[in-house]
Structure formats: structure tokens, C-alpha cells
Amino acid sequence: MEFPILILSLLSASVTNTASETYLLDDSSGFGRRFDGIGGLSGGGATSRLLVSYPQKQRDAILDYLFKPNFAASLHILKVEIGGDAQSTDGTESSHMHHPDDLNFHRGYEWWLLKEAKKRNPDILLYGLPWAFPGWIGNGTRNPYRNPALTADYIVKWISGAKEAHNLTIDFLGIWNEKPYDVTYIKTLRKTLDAQGFSQTKIVASDSGWGIINDMNKDSDLAKIVDFVGVHYPGTLSPDFAKRQGTQLWSSEDYSTVNDNVGGGCWARIVNQNYVNGLMTSTISWNLIASYYEALPFPRNGLMTAETPWSGQYVVESPIWVTAHTTQFTKPGWKYLLHDKGVSKLQGGGSMVSLASPDNKDLTIILETMSHDHSICIRPPLPPYSVKPQNITLLLKGSYSNISSVYVWRSYFQFGQETSKSDFFRSFGQVKVSNGMVNLSLSVDEVITLTTLSTGQKGQYPNSADDKAFPLPYSDSFDGYSENVEPAFFAQQVGVFETKKSDDPSRGMMLTQVVTFPPIYWCVFNLVFPINVIGNYSWADMSASVDTQIPKANGSSGAFVAVRVDQGGCNSWEANGIFFFIFPIQQKYVLANNLSRTKVIQEGAANLSVTGWNTISLLIKNNTAVGSVNGVTLFNTTVPAKPTNGFVAIGLDSYGLANFDNFKMMSSKDVL
Template sequence: MRHYETLSIASYLFCIVSSGSYFVDDTFGLGRTYDGIGGLSGGSATSKLLIGYPQKQRDEVLDYLFKPHFAASLQILKVEIGGDAQASDATEASHMHVEWEENYERGYEWWLMKEAKLRNPDIKLYGLPWAFPGWLGNGTQNPYRNNEKLADYIFKWIHGAQVYHNLKIDLIGIWNERWCDTEYVKVLRKKLDDNGYSDIRIVASDLDFGIVDFIKADSELASVVDYIGAHYPGVVSPEDAKEIGIPLWSSEDFSTYNDEVGGGCWARILNQNYVQGLMTSTIAWNLIDSFFQGLPWDRTSLMTAREPWSGNYAVESPIWMSAHTTQVTEIGWHYLPHGHGVGMLDGGGSYVSLVSPDLTELTIVVETMSHDHSVCIRPDLPPYTVQEQKVTFILGGNFAKITSLNVWQSKLKFNPGESSTYFQSLGPVPVINGKLSLTLGVDEIYSLTTLKTAMHGEYGLPPNSAPFPLPFVENFEEYPVSAEPYILAPQQGSFDVVDVGGDHKKVMRQMVLQPPIVWCQETLRYNGSLNLLGRFNWTDVDIDVDVQVGQINGSDGVFIGARIDNGGCGTYAAKGVFFFIFPKEKTFRVTNDIIGNTIIAEGKQESAIVYGWNRLSLSIKNQTVTGFCNDIQMFSVTAPNVPANGFVGVGTDIYGYADFDNIYLHSSTTWAQPQKLPSNPLYFVKEKTA
């Protein structure tokens, strides 16, 4: 009784300017089936650094994301089907770099899906390609050039997940935010059905609602599309989409900086995507910011974990906005009809009611997010107002006899010195004569539920944030073959660990042999590779790497670089210092940009450059750039137009095999003896000042 009295007293302390009564009643039937809330790993390797975290912090982060009744408790995990091409922040590896080879150990999405399933066996897994290896296009940028071949490629990814990782893929998409060949959708459906995967559902087309027109005109297409997935719909959907009889999803949404405004955005659209758009699932891009700071789309994620060297992470506000729905529902529940449990509030905001299939459990989620405190990155948000208000929910039908509801509340605060509260239990609140009244402030969200399983999970504070430690050494010996090194972020190309034997044993190899079918069209301006490492704010950092070009299908040249100022879809425009060698010609070139328009130094060194392993060293102090090959100085020049700071990196001038080993990074003013730090899976070294 105590919690109910507190709420009643609070109602007299506010200046009530609005009030309304809202029926929650299943007498008039049920609304659409609830399909779940999810997060998206990929669309640019957004989870890249997470696998390299110390196990304790890594497990904590995974629990915050996936553990039921703990925090975000996500119900869908959507992942990128890697295509060896840039998709915003980095590339993800294909399971088939070339047509004649398959490999189901590459990348980290397999690992992430297994970790999600370990925590929640009922989580739904959803795969979607952003890009494709170039062989599928046969020299074009069209993956649909041979629909049978494309369907087989996607089928092999699904089958590989099952055979090699015991992962059942539940949902499959077509091509992220690109045109959808409707004939391919039919071919894919047949391929899956003919090979024992008839239970996999197809989502089309992960772009907008344009596919509705094709579905209306093609009954066969209508029979094979299970969900219509649109991106960033702005909580609305066309009337003909609502009437077509196929469930509607916001299959990518949010994409907003994860501060309090980002939390407000997520809370608002989770409710209103159904209230206004009848969308029964919403999936956030992206799941977690686990990529280097300084790359595009900083912190547009549900939470942040981008320091595997320190173990630091941050549980951001969108995690708890998710909990208000995910912890008090399950996939397969039903929304109640509009006007009988779903609608907009008179004073601004919205409410949705969901019920279990047996009609024994009820959850009501209420949000009052104001306009300026819930703006998403896209699309534009039309003006509206929200005010303090008193609401009364009147329970009827199967819920008329409910005597109390458990209440969870979050309050987002925006004034200096104020702190938000997240997913705080207000205890059970009595329902008297079928009615429950609450006073709602602005920028609040409530969950009222018959369930008793929700909780605010907590692990305490993570380790403090720390800069990337120098010196750093990587020799790749501790990785399994085919793994992608944890701490490097490929911007173009794809890099696997391979065992070459001899003195080098395991090395990192660039694997892409031809331009892929890209998602970022601008990346076609540079048909080479780049793999970044470190911090975007580094200035005077030296890099030493062993390199060799492949003797078969090899690249022409290979480079190391520093102060690299660009990545993502803008990799082609990267500036910095790039030290190339071309072993066949025994020449070198130093450029101010990755494409090579501005040459700082060049020459031929037959005695220094060999057709095999070469040790390259690059040092920058202020504007002085010095390079060595196999301990022979190649150049020392002043480069006034070099960026003031940036990442270090390695790569190739064109696509083709090239190997990298024994990466050593250090400050230009320090030296160090390599020493493994036992608390961390990465290979850092302790630094001493010179």
C-alpha cells in the first residue's frame, strides 16, 4: 500500500494540466502479434573490439545486452553476413572470399551469436548482407547477376551456422538498403525449402516500404515474404502496408548518440512504431559501440565498450529503455487493439498494452518523451508537445480482476546537476475497482506488469577508462588460424590469420583478390586495403612491421602508415603518411594520401627491398618523416601537410594477398622490452621512458 500512497501524494504536488482515462480491455479482440526488440551487430563491424575484452568485463557486457530479466534483455540479434567490404565503420569477413573456398571460422559474429544464445536460448537470429565478395558479380556491382549462385551463397552461410556452430538462423534478409530483385527472393525461398530450411522467415527488403507495391502486384512474392522490414520509418507506415496482411517491422532504427536524448528517442519509437505504424518489431543500429573512437557514427548504439585494453565500458540509457519492454514481454504476446490498450495520451506521449497468449499476463508501457529530448538522427521529427498529466487505466475483460501491477519507472534528466533514474522498481501498485491512476511527468517511461521477473541488473563500476597503451606488440601466434585479429579494424579488404610456417609461423594476411560488391559506393575510388590500429589522436607514434606480398595472387605493393585521418566509407580520402614498397620493382613511395595523389618521397633501392619478407619502419616527429626498410634508411623528409594526428595502419595498394607480422608500435620518445600482460588477451608491453 505504501507505494500506491506515494504516487497519490505526488499527484497533488504537480500542477496537473491534463488528465485522461484509457481502457485496457481484450473484450474487443487482440491486435497484432509482438515480434520482439533487437539490436544489430554489423553494418560496419560495430562489435569489433568486444571479443578482445578481458573475460570478466566481456561477460558483463554480454549479460547487459542479452541476459533475460537483467538489463536490455534483447529478443532479436541481427548480424551482418560479411561481404569483405566497408559498410560504415569497418569491413566484415565473408565466409567465401573466393568461389572455390568456404570458411566458417572467420570474424566474430558466430561467436557473438553463440554468446547471445548461451544467455537466451529463445533469442531470434537474423542475418543480412551489406556487401558481397566480388566473384558473385562476375566483374559487376550486381549481386543478382546469377540469382541461383547468390541464393547458394546465402544458403551456405545459414547451413554453416548450423553445421559448424549449432546456430539456428531464424530470419534472413535480402540486401541492406539497396534494391531488391523480387525474383531473387523467390529463388532464395525455394533454395531454403529444398534444403530443409523451410522454417526460416524472409524479411524484405531492409530499405523502405517500397516493396509493398511489388507484393500487391505479385501473389507469388506475397507468399514468400514473411515480414516487411523498413528502415528509419519515423514511427509511421503507409496505409496500404498496414492492410497488406504481412507483419511490418522497423528492421533498422535508432542510430542515435546514446546520451539521454538517445534514450528518449529509443523509448519513444519503441512504443510509437506500433501505436502509429503498426510495426511489431524494432531493431536498433547498432547493438554496441565497440569500435575505435574517431571512426564514423560514434556512440550511436545501445551501449559502449571500446577499450579492450582497459576493460572499461558504459551502460547507456538506451539499455534501460529497452528493458521497459523486453523484460516484461515475450515474443508471441499480442498487442491489444487501438482504443482498448494502445494509443496516444491526451497530454502527449503514448501507451501500449501487451498480453500473453493465454491472456493471463498483462504489461502496459507508457512513455512521455518530449520533442527536443527524443529527437532521433533520422527522419525529421514533426513538432509536438508533452505536459504533466494524470492518467487512469481502466482494466476490463480478462484483466478486470487484476488487483495490483508491478511498476518500473525511468526518469530522464537534462538539467545540469540532475541525474536520471533508470528502470527503478516502484513496487506493486494496487488496482482498485479495475482502475489504476498515475501522475506522469515529462520525459518518463513506465512499465506496469503482472510479471514479477523484471530486475535492474547491476555489476558495479567497470575499470576506469585508459588510453591505448604504448608500446604494443602483435605477432598473431595466439590466434587460431582463420581468426580476424581482435585489435585491428579493417577499413577495406579482409584480414585473416594464416600459418605460413618457417620463422614467421602465424601472420595476418589480406585476403581479398578483387573489388567486392560494395555498400559504400565511394570505396570504389580506392581498390586497395587498409587496416587501422590505435587511437585517432596519436601524434608521434612509430610503427614497425614485417611485410611481404604474395607470390601468387599477390598485391603489387604493401604499406605501413601513421597519422591516418579517415576511415569508414571515406577511406578513399584518408590522409596521413603512407610508406609503400613494391618488391618486384624494388621501389618505394611515400605519400600524403592513401590514393597517392601527393608524393612526399620516392625512389629505387635494389639493395634494401627484397622479394620476400621486409621489415618496414616509419617514424614521425612533428613534421619530420623517416622510413627504413630492413634497417636501411630510405628517406627522411619534412612533410608540412601531414595531419596533426591519426591512426596507424597497414594495407596494400591493390587487392591481392599480402602478409603482415610482428607489428610493433611505440612512442617516438620511448623504448620498451616486450612483456605480456597476463590480465589481458591482447599483447601490450610495459613502457619505459628513454
């Protein structure tokens, strides 16, 4: 018998001498789980820091690539960090309440990003999660659950601020990223949400491992409260006890891989197989966009890259188009077909998922054949497996037996010297289906979507600008900003540096480090030296200066300017470089080879204003450092050869208030 065949000859040549495996797609026995969407995560932390500083034309294009429906990634979910004044991977994000009497819903850039996403897609779902908490929440401890009602009220104030200040509805709320959960707190949070009119906000717990399932099985009240079980980096697998429990399962943070073609392959594999293997109905990428300095931890771990706002350059990476294979042809609320009736592993390697619209009028099928070495994620380890070219037949039954045509989209990955020959998200138009049968010849390392929807588009803008070096000389008086803004190009690693209006009218705006008490950290190590980096990590010979003033009340004890700073992120505490500290009350300076000042190069007396402003300047050229305060040279000395290069930075010797103004930096060769 000769079967009617849909020949997709443009996709790949048929696999000769290979029998065709048949896969049934049939809704007669019902459906699998509800699909909850594909998302991206901004934060955890400061991963979108540089995006807000892009020129508007390029910034709008980037946002379209991420959020605009039927254009590119077309994300269903945007997850953001609820800032907690502490380092949370690539920087610190500001809290809406630095202290109990403080309340501000305009700090940072996540509010802006949430609104830009919602502007492009009113149906996008929003998800908030704290990584850290301001210190007053723990009242001297590192425990945010010390007073569950206090913490719940703090978090719900953020939900309320989203609505009242920005007209944003937060759909999902997490507990504490990758840290222990507390059942009493989760119950208190639910009661507080309900009491304040946010009963529609659903709880995801616990953004870590599977352990909360055990508590849900023992506590029916908890089970009713937790709407989604969110885990991180599950390797596409979930334990049987989690599947049996019945709550929707999410990979609420995943990917975290360099966004080259192997990273794109990782993303293609897990977006499909998180459901095929683990029944996880949502997968969220950490991170949304790699918009932080590449020398900080986990470089280029976003769906796309935008790390040089001064040039306007950005790169649309392969994960954007991998995402489009699912997001442009599904929506949250669609339904997976049952396993072996539209959802399965492929006999020759790879996987297939099929999803139907709520009214069952539309069908989307996504197949991936990513090979092991071309789809390795950063975590967890990937067990060996093989993929080979294969012929398959899709047999459409039930409600789908009368489908007469489908639209076809294909991405084909190449690697190594052939990477440039990759072809992503190409439309092959509409093709006919005869008698409910589709024959495909699948190559290795490709993603194919077949769908009844005609709305797909490979959106494109003209190529972004060429990359350019960070502009030098560079200066910032901070006068061009409104209050509570992080100035362009600075990337706070410890502490929170916000623009404030100076009491001195001649100064206008200034930059103030505002954290006065150690926060409840997310990082393993206590980070107690506020530091704010800027520039190009490859810089070696640099000159930097800044005016600084330490208030008498709640002030830090010392301030610094530094060059060749070699560390950021959770390892900021061990940063090496050339650090020039001044201590006004002690009337002394310290030149050190590291942030923690355990490697002192030189120290001595200095004539410093105790409550007024001091200008500190540091010049490094080869192995010589020259430092001055208020125009008076304090040292001209030899410094260690290492580190040879790094960021420029300003910062403090301890938490406490301190003001900065008139920041300047240039290459040492440009110093007269």
C-alpha cells in the same frame, strides 16, 4: 462519485488543476497485431569488433547486460551481418566464402556473438542480412542478382554453416541491406531454403523502404514468400497501403543515435510509437553495442558502449534500461491490444502500448512521455510536438477487470547539468489496483511500465574498470592466434586481414590480406586500397614498423605502414595521413600524404626483396618523417603539418595477397 485510486506517489507529484484523461484497456473486441520483439544489430559493419578482445570478466558482464533474460536489455532478437569482405560502415566483415572454392564458418566474431547470446537466452531469435558480397558473386559486376541461384546458394550455405558448425538456427533472413531487391532472387532464395531443409527460416524484405509492398500487391506468390516487411528509419510512420496489405511490418533497423540521454529518449519514443503510429511489431537498434573506435563513423551509436578493451572499461547507457521496460515484460508472440483500447497517443503528449501474453493471463503497459528536444533521433527529422505533465486514468476492462495488482518500473530522464540525477529502471514494487482503475500523474521525459509479471530485475555488476590509454609500446607477432582470426585491436576498414600459418617455420603465424578481387560494395564509393587501422586517433608523433611479404601469385603490388590516418568507414578512400609505401617489383618507395597517393611527398629507388620479407619502418616527429627498409634509411624529410593526428595503419596499394608480421608501434619520444 469518488473513484478508487492507485496513488503512485513515488513516481511523481500529481499535476494540480489538471483533469485526468481516461484510457480504456479492453480485450473484449479482440487484439491488435502480434508482437515480434525488440532487437539489436551487430554489423553493418564491424560494430562489435572490439568486444571480442575484452577481458573475459568484463566481456561476460557486457553480454549479460545485452542478452541475459530479466537482467537488463534482455533482447528478443539478435541481427548480424553476413560478412561480404567489404566495408559496411565501421569496418569490413569477413565472408564465409572469399572465393568459390572457399568455405569457412569460423571467421570473424559474429558466430561467437550469436552463440553467446543463445547461451544466455535459448529463446533469442537470430536474423542474418548481407551488406556486401565477395566479388566472384557478381562475376565482374556490382550486381549480386546476376545469377540468382548462385547468390541464393551462397547465402544458404551461411545458414547451413550456422547449423552444422555452431548448432544455431537462423530464424530470419534478409535480402541486401538498403540496396535494390530483386523479385526473382527472393523467390529463388525461398526455394533454395526449402530445398535444403530451412523452411522454418523466414524472409524479411527488403531492409530498405516500403516499395516492396507494391510488388507484393501485384504478385501473390511474392506476397506469400515475404514473411515480414522490414524498413529502415521510418520515423514511426508507415503508409496506409502498407498497413492494409496485412503482412507484419518491422522497423528492421532504427535508432542510430548517440547513446546519451537524448539517444535514450529517442529509443524510448520509437520503441513505443513504431507500433502506435506505424503498426510496426519489431524494432531493431543499429547498433547493438558501440564497440568500435570512437573516431570511426557514428560513434557511440549503440545501446551501450565498450570501445577500450585494453582497459576493460564499458558504459551501460540509458538505452539499455529503456529497452528493459519492454523486453523484460514481454516476449515475441505476445499481442498488442487494439488502438484506443490499450494502444494510443496520450492527450498531453507521449504514448502508451499494452500487450497481453498468448494465454492472456499477463498484461504489460508501457508509457513514455519523451519531449521533442529530448528524443531526437539522428534520422529522419522529427516534426515539432509538445508534451506536458498530465494526470491519466487507466480503466481496465474485459479480461483485465479483475487484475488486483501490478508491478511498477520507472525511468526518469534529466539533461544538461542535471544528467547525473537521471534515475533509470527503478522498481516501485507491487501496488494494488482497486476496481480496475489506475490513476497516474505523468511527468515529462519518463518511461513507466506497469505489469502483472514479477520477474523484472535491474541487474548490475560492480563498476567497470577505469579507462586507460592504449598501451604503448605495442607489438604483435600474431603467433598467439589460431588461423582465420582478426588480431586484437586491429580494425580492418578495407580488405580482410586474417591470421595464417606461414610457410616459413621460423615465423609461425602471420597476418594475411586475403581479398584478391574487388567485392560487391555496399558503400557508394569503390574502396580499392586495403587498410587496417589500430590505436588512438589522437596520436601525433609515432613510430611504426612491420615485416611484409607479397606472394608472386595473386599478390598485391605494394604495401604500406602509416601514421596520422584520419579517415575510416566508407570514406576510407580519401584518408589522409603519412603513408610509406614500398613496391618490390618496381624497386621503389613512395611517401604520400594520402592513401590514394595523389599527394606524393617523396619517392625514390629502394633495394627490396621481390618475393621475400621486407621490414618497413616509419617515424614521425613534429613535421619530420624518417623511413627505412630492412634497416636502410630511405628518407629523412619534412612532411605536411596536416593531418596533425590519427590512427596507425598497415595496408596495401591494391587488392591481392600480402603477408604481415612483427608489427610494432610506439610513441616517437620512446625511440632511441
